[in-house]
Amino acid sequence: MSTSDNKINKRRAQGSYITSTLSISLVLFMLGLVGLLLLNAKKLSDYVKENLSFSIILKEDAGEAEIKLMQKALDANSYVKSTEYVTADKAAEKFQQEIGEDFVSFIGYNPLLASIEVKLKADYANNETMDVFEKKFQNNPLVKEVVYEKSLIHKVNENVKKISLILLGFGGILFLISIALINNTIRLSVYARRFLIRTMQLVGATNGFIRKPFLIKSMAQGFIAALIAISLLIGLISIVQNEMQDVIDLRNYNLLGILFLVITGSGLIINFIFTFFAVNKYLRMKVDDLY
Numbered sequence: 001m002s003t004s005d006n007k008i009n010k011r012r013a014q015g016s017y018i019t020s021t022l023s024i025s026l027v028l029f030m031l032g033l034v035g036l037l038l039l040n041a042k043k044l045s046d047y048v049k050e051n052l053s054f055s056i057i058l059k060e061d062a063g064e065a066e067i068k069l070m071q072k073a074l075d076a077n078s079y080v081k082s083t084e085y086v087t088a089d090k091a092a093e094k095f096q097q098e099i100g101e102d103f104v105s106f107i108g109y110n111p112l113l114a115s116i117e118v119k120l121k122a123d124y125a126n127n128e129t130m131d132v133f134e135k136k137f138q139n140n141p142l143v144k145e146v147v148y149e150k151s152l153i154h155k156v157n158e159n160v161k162k163i164s165l166i167l168l169g170f171g172g173i174l175f176l177i178s179i180a181l182i183n184n185t186i187r188l189s190v191y192a193r194r195f196l197i198r199t200m201q202l203v204g205a206t207n208g209f210i211r212k213p214f215l216i217k218s219m220a221q222g223f224i225a226a227l228i229a230i231s232l233l234i235g236l237i238s239i240v241q242n243e244m245q246d247v248i249d250l251r252n253y254n255l256l257g258i259l260f261l262v263i264t265g266s267g268l269i270i271n272f273i274f275t276f277f278a279v280n281k282y283l284r285m286k287v288d289d290l291y
Helices: 003-049 064-075 088-099 103-107 127-138 150-191 194-202 207-243 253-284
Strands: 053-058 080-086 115-120 143-147
Touching: 003 150, 003 207, 003 253, 053 127, 064 080, 064 115, 080 088, 115 127, 127 143, 127 150, 150 194, 150 253, 194 207, 194 253, 207 253
Parallel strands: none
Antiparallel strands: 053 115, 053 143, 080 115
């Protein structure tokens, strides 16, 4: 074989190595992305739930001092995340912004009443807890009524459950597809060097000796692919964090550290296992089957 042929084969081998490494890194990136979604699914659902609120509509004769005491009592409740006292004037101002008209000037008075807007902690943002609060304040002399959207709260909780199940299912399917893709990539890589394996057998090399360089190279490839996948994830996290910093904080370094270790471990272990079996296949194969 000429020098030029050797150079061509070397370039092809390098190109194949780079292509397979990038393929594995993209698969690991997708697995990491699903892991990131699963780890932060609860944060997202908590954010949605904690933005659901109910309104305690107060009577006209409710005094300022009594209202403040009620608000303090609500803030001290372990179920409550936050409260906001909305005066009648503030309620009118908000409503005017929503409809785009000065309805107070039109009708000559402000028909809206003061209220306390209550947001519950995520674990308690459900109709059962809302019903408890409604019954509790129904007999309060300061309260006219308690208002909340039962159907919306029910739909949010149902949708959160459905989305969690869909994410788990999607993650499982993607994991199986990823395993199959990595397996095929490694099998093709070993297939391209099947004659090298046979040559080493003919000169008396043991199976362990033949496997060793393949396994070392494969694990190095898995490690490099994992680093590329982690770099892509870090870039994605930075972009998402800048766009959604008021919604969710993805910078939980303990969880991210665990996720990155899992990605690295997956790259090393999966590559090792599939390379081991792929090389063994050609170690046992008859000469005629190589063609």
